[in-house]
Amino acid sequence: MNAMNLSTLDLNLLRVLDALLAENSTTRAGQRIGLTQSAVSAALGRLRHALNDPLFVRQGQSLVPTDFARSLETPLRRTLDELQTLLSGPEGFDPARSTSSFKLSGSDFYATLLMPKLAELLGRKAPNMTVQLVDLVPDSYVGILENAEIDIALIPKSPFPAWIAHHPMHRSRFVVIARAGHDRLHRAGLRPGDTIPIDLFCDMGHVLFSPEGKRAGMGDAALAAAGRKRRVVMTLPVFSGVVNAVSASDLIALLPHQFAEHSAKRFRLEIYHPPMPTPEPELCMVWHERATLNPAHRWLREQVAGILDDLTD
Numbered sequence: 001m002n003a004m005n006l007s008t009l010d011l012n013l014l015r016v017l018d019a020l021l022a023e024n025s026t027t028r029a030g031q032r033i034g035l036t037q038s039a040v041s042a043a044l045g046r047l048r049h050a051l052n053d054p055l056f057v058r059q060g061q062s063l064v065p066t067d068f069a070r071s072l073e074t075p076l077r078r079t080l081d082e083l084q085t086l087l088s089g090p091e092g093f094d095p096a097r098s099t100s101s102f103k104l105s106g107s108d109f110y111a112t113l114l115m116p117k118l119a120e121l122l123g124r125k126a127p128n129m130t131v132q133l134v135d136l137v138p139d140s141y142v143g144i145l146e147n148a149e150i151d152i153a154l155i156p157k158s159p160f161p162a163w164i165a166h167h168p169m170h171r172s173r174f175v176v177i178a179r180a181g182h183d184r185l186h187r188a189g190l191r192p193g194d195t196i197p198i199d200l201f202c203d204m205g206h207v208l209f210s211p212e213g214k215r216a217g218m219g220d221a222a223l224a225a226a227g228r229k230r231r232v233v234m235t236l237p238v239f240s241g242v243v244n245a246v247s248a249s250d251l252i253a254l255l256p257h258q259f260a261e262h263s264a265k266r267f268r269l270e271i272y273h274p275p276m277p278t279p280e281p282e283l284c285m286v287w288h289e290r291a292t293l294n295p296a297h298r299w300l301r302e303q304v305a306g307i308l309d310d311l312t313d
Contacts, residue, residue: 008048009050009217012043012052013043013046013047014079015033015080016029016035016040016043016044016047016073016078017031017047017055017069017076017119017207018076018077018080019032019033019040020040020044020055020056020065021065021070021073021077022063022149024056024062024063024064024122024161025061025062025063026040026041026063027040034135037227038098039208043161043225045054046076051068052064053066053068053069053239054058055068055157056069056071062179063300069097072185072284073236074146076118078290081288081291082290082296083288083291085276086139087149093295093296093299095126095296095299096125096126096127096128096129097191098126098128098129098296098299099128099129099130099132100129100130100296100300101131101132101297101302102129102130102131102132102151102297103131103132103133103134103149103150103151103152103155104131104132104133104134104150104151104152104153104154104304105133105135105150105155105239106133106153106154106155107150107154107211107224107239108238108240109256109258110133110154110241111133111240112239112240112259112262112263113258113259113308114133114154114304114307114308115131115133118131118303118304118307119224119305121303121307122303126299129181129296129300131300134150141193145164145286146163146288147290151287151291151297152285152287152297152300152301152304153217153283153285153286153287154169154283154285154286155284155286156282156283156284157277157282157283157284158231160286160294161292163288163289164286164288164289165286165287165288165289166284166285166286166287166289167284167285167286167301167305168282168283168284169282169283169284169285169305169308169310170258170282170283170308171281171283172182172256172257172258172281172283173256173257173278173280174254174255174256174257174274174278174279174280175220175255175256175257175260175271175272175273175274176196176201176252176253176254176271176272176273176274176289177243177246177252177255177260177263177264177269177270177271177272178246178252178269178270178272179246179247179248179249179250179268179270180268180269180271181270182216182250182270183250184200184204184251185200185270185272187291188200190272191269191274192270192272192294193271193272194272194273195272195273195274195275196251196252196272196273196274197275198223198226198228198275198276201227201230201252201274201275202223202229202230202231203231203232203251204250204251204252205231205232205233205234205249205250205251206231206232206233206234206251206252206253206254207233207234207236207242207245207246207251207252207253208232208234208235208236208242208253208254209235209236209237209238209239209242209253209254209255210235210236210237211237211238212237213235213237214235215232217254218254218276218278218279219254219277219278219279222277222278226276228276233251234251235253237257239255239259242255243263243267243269244267245252246267247267247268247269252269252272254278257271264300283308285304285305285308287301287302295309
């Protein structure tokens, strides 16, 4: 775009372009930024003229960005985020009046232990703010943070790129869950809180939490080092599914202690200790550093961190 175009371009059109790149639909883009479908279509016409590019071509019911439009997506989102931060300033943020919308990404651990408390808090302090929890895709969080598809990810600590900011939240030790009154455990003379002997632990059927369908998880490396292996009967991609399967069967499972303790009474579960040491991963809240000074983003991070502080016990 040359200087003449920039001097005559309505900068509000850039919000429309950003929404179209995110939604690939004039209807959904309008819903995203509070415009009608016809207003978005008119804005797209003006953008095509100003930028001298079709920007989108229709493919079925979707709009597919041209190569030029696709090349604008990430720098445009970054520029709009930086502009929002610049204009908002760090002072004077009022959560009660905020209409900000955020996407968090995390496992159903957080759907169960974070979101209900966050819903109650938002109802009291920020009733017009919108927060959406979306499925965590562990291997792609870097890309979706960089492209502004999510605002915050809740993930285990790892080496992060330099542009990712992070805040440590809590650690999770792993415990064994079994249905209440499990015959085999009780016949072995075990009571909740006891350590399951390794022979019994390896012989029993296990449910494995595995978002990617892998058949090894926490503790398996320690078992392998001792020349042992557990018998995985079922894998499930969500913790709630693991809890349901264990409560309805003679299978057992390793779960983070916070989720196990939260679920024990409701699902009539008993909690035991595993026979081998298991890692205690540190969970972090991560976000793109461009959002660090955004007052609404910062306020939400503080609320999430405050709620999750309770999980450190």
